Amino acid sequence: MHELSVALNLVEGVQETAAREGIERVIAVHVRVGALSGIARDALMFSWELATAGTLAAESALRIEDVPLVVFCERCETERSPRAATGLLCPECGTACPKIVRGRELQLVAMEVPQ
Amino acid sequence: MKYRVVQIEQSIMRKNDALAAALRARFEASGTLVVNLLSSPGSGKTTLLEKTLARLAPRLRVGALVGDQATDNDARRLARSGAPVRQITTAAECRLDCDMITKALESWEPGPLDVLFIENVGNLICPAEYDLGEDLRVVLFAVTEGEDKPLKYPLAFNTAHVALVTKIDIADAVGYDRAAANRSMQEVHPGIEVLEVSAKTGAGMERWIALIEARRANKEREPLVTL
Numbered sequence: 001m002h003e004l005s006v007a008l009n010l011v012e013g014v015q016e017t018a019a020r021e022g023i024e025r026v027i028a029v030h031v032r033v034g035a036l037s038g039i040a041r042d043a044l045m046f047s048w049e050l051a052t053a054g055t056l057a058a059e060s061a062l063r064i065e066d067v068p069l070v071v072f073c074e075r076c077e078t079e080r081s082p083r084a085a086t087g088l089l090c091p092e093c094g095t096a097c098p099k100i101v102r103g104r105e106l107q108l109v110a111m112e113v114p115q
Numbered sequence: 116m117k118y119r120v121v122q123i124e125q126s127i128m129r130k131n132d133a134l135a136a137a138l139r140a141r142f143e144a145s146g147t148l149v150v151n152l153l154s155s156p157g158s159g160k161t162t163l164l165e166k167t168l169a170r171l172a173p174r175l176r177v178g179a180l181v182g183d184q185a186t187d188n189d190a191r192r193l194a195r196s197g198a199p200v201r202q203i204t205t206a207a208e209c210r211l212d213c214d215m216i217t218k219a220l221e222s223w224e225p226g227p228l229d230v231l232f233i234e235n236v237g238n239l240i241c242p243a244e245y246d247l248g249e250d251l252r253v254v255l256f257a258v259t260e261g262e263d264k265p266l267k268y269p270l271a272f273n274t275a276h277v278a279l280v281t282k283i284d285i286a287d288a289v290g291y292d293r294a295a296a297n298r299s300m301q302e303v304h305p306g307i308e309v310l311e312v313s314a315k316t317g318a319g320m321e322r323w324i325a326l327i328e329a330r331r332a333n334k335e336r337e338p339l340v341t342l
Contacts, residue, residue, distance in 0.1 A: 002209050002241045009127045017123050027118050031127075036270045038240040087266040087303040088273065096302045098273055106127040106244070115117040 003043040006106065007051035013108045014057050028061040028112040034105035035069040057111075069103035131245055134213030138248030148230045148331040151247050153271055154255035155264075156237030159281040159314060161189045163255065164234055166314040168196035170324050175229040175331065180219055182211040182236045189234065199225035210241035213248060230331055239268040251330055256300075257282045258291035265299040272303045277310065279323065284313035 014026055033039050041064055048062040073080045073090040079101055080090045088097050126132070142149050152160050164179060171177045178199040181189045190202035201223045203215050211233065233249065235242040254275035256264055259282060265272040272278060278300055286293070300307055310326070312319035 002244075005208065006127055009130065012130075013123060013125055013127070017121060021121060023121065027116065038244055038270070087269045087299065089302055096305045098304055100273065104270070108123050108125050108127055110120050110122045110124070112118045112120055115119050 003039055004047040004051065006039060007044060007047035010048075010108055011051045011055055011057055014111055015055065017111070018056055018113075023111075023113045024056060026057040026060045026111050026113055028063055029057060030063045030065065030109040030111065032065045032067055032105045032107040032109050034067040034103040036100065036103040037106045039106065041066070060111075065109070067102050067105045070101045071097035071103075072099040072101050073097045074099075128244070128246075131213050134217055135246040135248040138213055138216060142231070142248060142250075145227060146335050147228045148251065148327070148334050149233065149247070149249040150230065150251045150253060150327065151233045151235060151242075151249035152253050152255060153235050153239065153242045153275065154237060154257075154281075155239050155260060158237070158255040158257045158260065160234050160237065160255055161192060162314040163279070163281060163312065164232055165193055165196060166317070166320060167232070167324065167327070168193060168198045168200075170320065171230065171327065172196060172198055175328070176227060177230045177232070178225040178228045179232040179234060180211075180216065180223075181234040182215070184208070184236060199223075199228075201225070205236055208236070209238050210236050210245055211247060212245045216247055230327060239264075239271045243268070243271040243274055250334060251276050251327075253277045253279055255279045255281050256296070258286045258296075259289050262292050262295035263299050265296075265303045269303040272300055272307065275304065275307065277308045277326065278304075280309060280311045282313060282315070283311040283318055284316045286311075 014029055052058050052060055068081055070079050070081055071088050073095055075093050075095045082089050083091050090097050154160050168177050179193055180201050182203045182205055183189055184205050187202040190200045193200040201219055203219050233247055252275045254271050310319055310323050312323055
């Protein structure tokens with residue numbers, strides 16, 4: 001629901017990097033979005049077009065890498081991916097695993113620019 | 116078209132996180148305990164806050180920032196307690212962020228505060244993402260909401276320090292399954308402190324008030340080292 005402000009933050013990050021490196025146009029932007037980040041992929045895609053309009057990233061592609069939820073199970077002593085809608089339960093032993101290893105990402109990863 | 120890849124690797128939350136650190140330092144210096152209240156719409160945040168402010172006001176300097184997408188109804192309701200209250204209307208935004216808090220504090224002079232409550236926008240998804248520089252994150256969950264709510268919104272419950280089960284006075288009438296609800300909460304946050312309250316009847320309110328007072332006393336006694 002705050003995808004537009006996330007998209008605007010992304011554009012800001014892109015602009016800062018571009019200014020620093022003397023980049024004038026951006027073709028694509030890569031981001032990492034965790035399953036628990038609260039971001040809906042479609043809404044972010046939709047917001048991207050609005051957020052980039054009139055900027056050096058206008059008409060750029062947004063490439064989203066989805067990061068599944070991964071927790072650390074203390075009992076199994078290993079990383080596990082909980083099944084959907086089971087909270088943070090280990091799918092193997094059923095232990096509650098409050099330690100979230102991956103899935104909260106909201107990361108501006110990289111951008112593609114003309115050579 | 117030939118292109119090259121420029122690595123960036125930065126968190127989208129970095130701006131908010133930097134502002135949160137600044138807020139934390141500021142509240143540390145003033146000895147203000149900051150409590151961020153999260154819940155779905157209708158869980159009873161405003162009623163709880165109304166009663167909480169009224170109970171604490173004789174003993175501590177308390178104030179509140181209240182976020183809503185529109186109207187200042189909540190602020191007007193809370194102002195009846197006599198405590199300083201400021202409404203933040205977020206318009207399209209579904210949560211408060213540190214930029215909003217910082218700006219609200221610029222134009223608001225509540226005087227020195229022992230406890231600042233921040234009532235977030237009613238929503239269990241987005242507010243969980245945003246650190247507001249708080250000491251205590253409290254998630255509210257009414258007995259009418261469904262015992263599996265923590266499983267549906269794990270991040271809110273996982274990041275909260277305390278869960279308040281609200282409207283406990285009607286638990287029996289709505290068939291609230293206490294064991295199932297507690298199980299869901301423990302599944303996303305083992306050991307989370309759970310208090311059952313009714314702002315309406317006052318049941319459980321003493322424990323809640325005592326918890327706030329203890330945290331506040333603790334903060335005063337052992338201020339955290341800030342950068």
